[in-house]
Amino acid sequence: MRLSLFWKILIGFWVAFILAVQMLWVVVAVHHDEADEVERQINWRISSAIDALRHGGPRELELILRTWPPQQTDYIKVEAVDESKVNALNNPYFPISDPKRSYESRKEKQSVYNEYVMAPDNILYHLQYDADKVRSEYLSLTDRYLFNIHEPLMFLGLFGGFIFSSFMAWNLARPLKFIRQGFARVAQGDLSVRLFPKLKRRKDEITDVARDFDHMVGRIDQLSSAREQLLHDISHELRTPLARIRIALGLAQQKSENIPQTLSRIERETERLDSLIAEVLTLARIDNDAFLEEQFFDIGLLLQAIVEDVRYESAQRDVQIHFNHDDKKECTARGNAELLHRAFENILRNALKFSTTGKSIYVSLTIENDRFVIVIRDEGPGVDEDKLDFIFEAFGRVPSSGIKDGYGLGLSITKKAVLAHNGEIRATNHPEGGLSIRVTLPIWEVNHS
Structure with missing residues (x-):
C-alpha cells in the first residue's frame, strides 16, 4: 500500500503532537501533588462553612452550600447542640472552632472533621464534614482519566493536534506537488514553467529550490534555443558551398571548357566545407570533459x-x-x-x-x-x-x-x-x-x- 507524502507527514506530526502533549501533562502531574490539592479543597470548604455559620447562622450557610457541587453538600451535616450538654463557650468537650484557622493547623488528615461553631443567635452548632468520601470520590474520577486528563481535554487535544498536523502536512506537501508537476511539464518539453512566482511568499528553503528550478529550466531553455539556432546556422552555412558546387557542376555540364575552372571551384568549396565541419566538431567536443x-x-x-x-x-x-x-x-x-x-x-x-x-x-x-x-x-x-x-x-x-x-x-x-x-x-x-x-x-x- 502506497501512502502519499501528505498522509505520512500528517500522521507523523499528529503522533508527535499527541506524545508531546501527553509527556508535558505527565511531567506536570508528577510535579503536582494531587493529594495536597484535595486537602486544600477540604480545608477551604470547612473554613468557608464555619465562617458562614458563625456570621450568618444556618441561613448564610445554606447560601454558601448552594454554590458547592451537589454531591459535596451530602458530605456535610450541621445540627444544633443540646443546651443541656453545653456550658456556653467554656465547655472543654465542645471547643468552639476559629474560622481563621489555616490549613497548617490541620496537617493531620482526619476521616471526619468535627467543628463546633457559635452562631449569632447564641446557638452552638455541630458541623461534621466527611473528608474520606471526598477523597475517594476524587480518586475514583482521576482513575478514569488517561494520564489524568479529562475526556473533553483529551478529545480537544486530539482534534487540535489533527488540525495542526493537517496544516503542517498541507504546507509541506503542497509545494512538493507543484515541484513534481513542474518536473513533469519539463519532461514533456514545456520549458515555460516557472515555480518561483507561486512559492516566493514562503521565504524558506523550498523557495530557494523553486528559484533554482526556474534557473535550471531557464538555462535548459537557453541551451535548447542555442542548439536549435546553431543547427539552423550550420545548415545555412552548409547550403552556401553546396549551392556553389551545384552551380559549378551545371556550368561544366553546359561547356566542357569550364571543367578545369569547375574542378578548382569545387576543390575550394570542399575545403570550406571541411573547415566548417572541423570547427563545428571542435565546438561540440569542447563540451565533452573527455x-x-x-x-x-x-x-x-x-x-x-x-x-x-x-x-x-x-x-x-x-x-x-x-x-x-x-x-x-x-x-x-x-x-x-x-x-x-x-x-x-x-x-x-x-x-x-x-x-x-x-x-x-x-x-x-x-x-x-x-x-x-x-x-x-x-x-x-x-x-x-x-x-x-x-x-x-x-x-x-x-x-x-x-x-x-x-x-x-x-x-x-x-x-x-x-x-x-x-x-x-x-x-x-x-x-x-x-x-x-x-x-x-x-x-x-x-x-x-
Whole structure:
C-alpha cells in the first residue's frame, strides 16, 4: 500500500503532537501533588462553612452550600447542640472552632472533621464534614482519566493536534506537488514553467529550490534555443558551398571548357566545407570533459610559438606583433595544450584580420592574483559596445567590420575552451582604438601536484 507524502507527514506530526502533549501533562502531574490539592479543597470548604455559620447562622450557610457541587453538600451535616450538654463557650468537650484557622493547623488528615461553631443567635452548632468520601470520590474520577486528563481535554487535544498536523502536512506537501508537476511539464518539453512566482511568499528553503528550478529550466531553455539556432546556422552555412558546387557542376555540364575552372571551384568549396565541419566538431567536443586531457605545459612557450607562426603572415601585410612576457618566470598551466593553442591562435588571427598595413598587435602575459592574464590587443576598427558579447557567439560575425571571411566560429571556440579550463574571457574597446581581449586562467603550482 502506497501512502502519499501528505498522509505520512500528517500522521507523523499528529503522533508527535499527541506524545508531546501527553509527556508535558505527565511531567506536570508528577510535579503536582494531587493529594495536597484535595486537602486544600477540604480545608477551604470547612473554613468557608464555619465562617458562614458563625456570621450568618444556618441561613448564610445554606447560601454558601448552594454554590458547592451537589454531591459535596451530602458530605456535610450541621445540627444544633443540646443546651443541656453545653456550658456556653467554656465547655472543654465542645471547643468552639476559629474560622481563621489555616490549613497548617490541620496537617493531620482526619476521616471526619468535627467543628463546633457559635452562631449569632447564641446557638452552638455541630458541623461534621466527611473528608474520606471526598477523597475517594476524587480518586475514583482521576482513575478514569488517561494520564489524568479529562475526556473533553483529551478529545480537544486530539482534534487540535489533527488540525495542526493537517496544516503542517498541507504546507509541506503542497509545494512538493507543484515541484513534481513542474518536473513533469519539463519532461514533456514545456520549458515555460516557472515555480518561483507561486512559492516566493514562503521565504524558506523550498523557495530557494523553486528559484533554482526556474534557473535550471531557464538555462535548459537557453541551451535548447542555442542548439536549435546553431543547427539552423550550420545548415545555412552548409547550403552556401553546396549551392556553389551545384552551380559549378551545371556550368561544366553546359561547356566542357569550364571543367578545369569547375574542378578548382569545387576543390575550394570542399575545403570550406571541411573547415566548417572541423570547427563545428571542435565546438561540440569542447563540451565533452573527455576532450580535456590532463597535460602540463608552459603557457609562455605556447604563446611564443603562436606569435612566431602568425608573424609569417603579418610580415606580408606589414603588421607588427609585439609579445611582452617575462621568460624567467615559470608559467606552468594544466589542461589541453592543443585546445588552448587553437583558442589563442583564433584571437591572434582575428586581430590580424582586422589590422591594416602599418598597424601593430600587442600580446602580453602577466600574473595577477595567482592567475595568468593574457591580453591580445589590435589597432583595428574595434566593435560596437552592444556587440562585444555577440562576437563570442557561434556564427557571430559583426556586419560593421566589412570582412566576411570565416564562419564566426573561431571566437566561440575560444570562449568555450577558456571556460572549460576554469578561465574567463572578456572583450573591450581600447581607449586608443582597436579591440582588446583579456583572458585569465588559473595557475598550476608544480609543487602541489
